[in-house]
Amino acid sequence: MDPLSITAATIAIIGSISSTYNAIQHLRGLPKAFLGVGQNLPLVKETLELARSQLQGPSDESVKKAIEPVIHDCQEKAIALNKIFDELEKAMKQEKDANDWSALVNFYRKTVVYMGKSHKVETLMQELLNNLKWLAIHQLFKVTGQGLTVKLENAINELSVVEPSLPDSDFDMKGTxxxxxxxxxxxxxxxxxxxxxxxxxxxxxxxxxxxxxxxxxxxxxxxx
Structure with missing residues (x-):
């Protein structure tokens, strides 16, 4: 797909993640990493919508070609996040009386350990924000880029110090x-x-x- 189509598809995925996040955000004991992800979903959507707006106007084909890999990676990170949130949504339906994170943590652990350490929700969001920051300082955003870059940098820094959603020890090979x-x-x-x-x-x-x-x-x- 072209960058415009990828961007539009990614915006839709972020909307799906936001919907699921709204369903789990009130769980007692929800890791702060999830709160950080949820708080940054509007910023991700805002940045992607700006990118879509710029791509809908006349732009140099060389610019589109340069940003396509970054836009594509944004989509991949959003898809991975959405998969995790989908699993949590299924878990909530299975655990009908769940009102505490302890009822879902094993579902989350199983999903993320299978996918790999780089798929913790806070890591995926950081990588997504880093990609968007690259877009924000690119020629594509022109005048709007500077203020957006500051917001993205702040979000990245905050996520870098958040308590992990899973400890690294959960990814150790303790058996086969x-x-x-x-x-x-x-x-x-x-x-x-x-x-x-x-x-x-x-x-x-x-x-x-x-x-x-x-x-x-x-x-x-x-x-x-």
Missing amino acids: NITQTNSDNARGFVSTGRHQENTMGHKFHSAGNMSFGLKTDFQESTDV
């Missing part, structure tokens, strides 16, 4: 999940994780290593 497919000729398998599953549907749990050998229907006689 392994699926083993055994053929007729398999001699067995060894798992060094905490969860082993074979194709017969059996699950084995252990805090240490597990070794499984091939069990036969007969025992070789030692008689001479």
Whole structure:
């Protein structure tokens, strides 16, 4: 898509995130990182709308080409944020009486750990704001850029010192999940994780290593 279409699509995604944020912002114990993300959604929308307005007017094709990768990255960060907020919205529907963050934190942890450390909500928002700051100081914004840049810089600095929504220790590899497919000729398998599953549907749990050998229907006689 061209930069204008990407920008319009990203604005719609930010609207979706804002809608979900409104549903969770009153949860007791909601991490300050989420509050920081929510507070900056209007600034993100404002900046993207300014970009769309500028792109709708006559502009140099070289400018559009230069900003396209940045606009595209903004969209990717917004999509990732939206995915996380969508999961939280599903969790809220599942936990109908949820009024505390403790009811949703495991859903959030599972989603973000799977996606990776760089997908904590505050990190995604920081990267999104950094991209928008780059746009604000670019030729695209001209006169409007200076005041906007200050607001974006302040938002980035505030997010940089916010308490993380998840500790880094949650991303450590504390165990592995392994699926083993055994053929007729398999001699067995060894798992060094905490969860082993074979194709017969059996699950084995252990805090240490597990070794499984091939069990036969007969025992070789030692008689001479």
